[in-house]
Amino acid sequence: MKIIKLSGKNENSIIESVVDVLSKGGLVVYPTETCYGIGADVTNQSAVDKVIKYKKKRQGKALLIAVADKEMAGKYVKINEIAENIYDNYLPGPISVVSKSKGYVAKGVEADDKTIGIRMPKYCLVLKIIKKFGKPVTSTSANSSYKKTPYSVKDILENISKKQKDLIDLIIDAGELPKNKPSTVINTTLNEIQILREGDVNLKSPKKVITKSENETKKLAKTLIQKNRNLGKKPIVFALQGELGTGKTQFAKGLAKTLGIKEAILSPTFILMREYDFKFKSKKLKFFHADTYRIFEEKEFIDLGFKNMVKKPNIVVIEWAEKVSKTLRELKNSFELIWIKFDYQADENARKIEYSNEIL
Template sequence: MSTVKIDDVIRILDKGGLVIYPTETMYGIGADATNSAAIKKLNRYKKRPAGKPYSIATSGKTMAEGYVFINKVAANIYKSLLPGPVTVVSHGKHNVAPGVESEAGTLGIRIPDHKLVIDIIKKFGRPITSTSANASYKKRPYKISDVLDNISESQKKLIDLIIDSGELPHKDPSTVVDTTCDDLTVLRQGEILFNNKNEILSRNEEETKNFAKELWQKYEIHFGRRAFVFALTGEMGSGKTVFTKGLAKAVGVTDLITSPTFNLQISYKLQTGHQSLVHIDTWRMSSPSEIYDLDFGENISECSIIVIEWADKIVDEIKKYTEEAVVIWVQLTFGKRENERLIRWMVAK
């Protein structure tokens, strides 16, 4: 483990450098959230497409108020759960570097439950980025080797300082909650579990497919009057395409369902009516706005059934259509046993 002087960390952050640091969940990588050059450098390190925002870490609610508008819903979370592994999304005040806020102007705030990180941010006087130290969609970093063994030499050269605290406890990432509306919306369940009765444990692929069928039957009364968007999130191999296969069978698609990773979208005509099941994979999208190149708005207007894998990459685009479509968020995470998947779902309002 390394011994690091806070003044050394501050000097690097001031110069637009990148610092890997420990948190109560996993290792993060920090850059000055107000420095455009630092954010561009972070984008190169993360190999992150344009349009995907960053959360920021602040030393407390007072600092956060300089960067976001905190409503009553958010204030309750700050009071009861922070510091801690929760990211609170609010409307931003546009006081961070371009690319940190979402394209819709929202911003996630983290107040880590880690004294060293809080001390660094307090002395720095500005927020730093709060994003995992791994490159996008790589292994969760619980120890420094998890980071270094899974990035290229060019990425390693972008790191200016590593604060090594040894292997961290293997915890889930922070829970992400959207407080921009009157009701709290859980965008990602993490270490802190908000009350959610909408969850099941699938023990194999067949059960995941059957759940997709049951979920469709629960809401199909709206079919034909509104579009459906099944917004799927989860790590590689968690079962997003398996869920889609079950849904496709439930709505009458007889074609073979394959992942549209390379061509982004595949459409399947339903046997009844003029609607389609549209299967989208955002993995290779460089910007959320690319969803409109796939006739997303037109498919909504035609009351299609749209399944989006890696939907967390285009959250703000999906939120624009909650009036026209039944938007169902489905999160798939790995269970304790090899074939188990914990599936949580929520209907957006």
């Protein structure tokens, strides 16, 4: 077993080493955006048997596989309209898409119902490796079944036996990875999305609420921020979509008041951005309130310093968020996104408010 530490200077040599091991039917431990995975050639029966032996006690469970792009996935599974929408809008990212197999993989990769779970990791090195190799690789986590999720090489080596270690040919050590949840697993073989395992990406239907006054809209904001487990731990972006007067600024006021901000919250339409200080426990954080109504290009939003805003567990509220949806989609792994859509109702004081962790 060889361990190579990943640095900014040895990426090309690592790719060559990994492809060489995979081509010879070996096993490689590699980093992803969720945890360390164990990779092998999915078309090589001997290699797949090694993965199953390594994992132990799988009782017929299928193996996730990783691809470089949608085109590669299409060679191994049948991609229907539902799956295609996920590939086009959410991948690369921490999602596993379950589709009907075309039967070109080794025994043990498919589930009993002849389906395969496909990953397209949001980890540039892994995508380059798979593209260079020209075929999918297994993407199951590198822990032994039912053992600790591997966020570091130490997590792996301290929780496997000598026999398991002997099965590994190469480990790519990228240090300790962020403790993200496993991928969200989605069955796309039915007529609607079926969530088989919940991860950081939530594709469930948006929640809907009818508020009958400005005060109720503020109370909804209070509820959403108070119940959020990431408050003070991870940046949270509230992306607000809705016409003039639907309650976006009132919602921002409700958030600010809940966070203990005593200053008046004014719409930042003409200056684009306002910022306020607040404390959460002992942390000094920022509440950023942006209005992108007057922005013509998304680059202007980046120029306001958005990337720096989400480097700390700050709160960012964006009115007219649909104007910067491309930027939010590209950077969504850097923060928790809560997309909120406001609509008028027949009662002039009522608003229908939908909210989701995905862009509506």
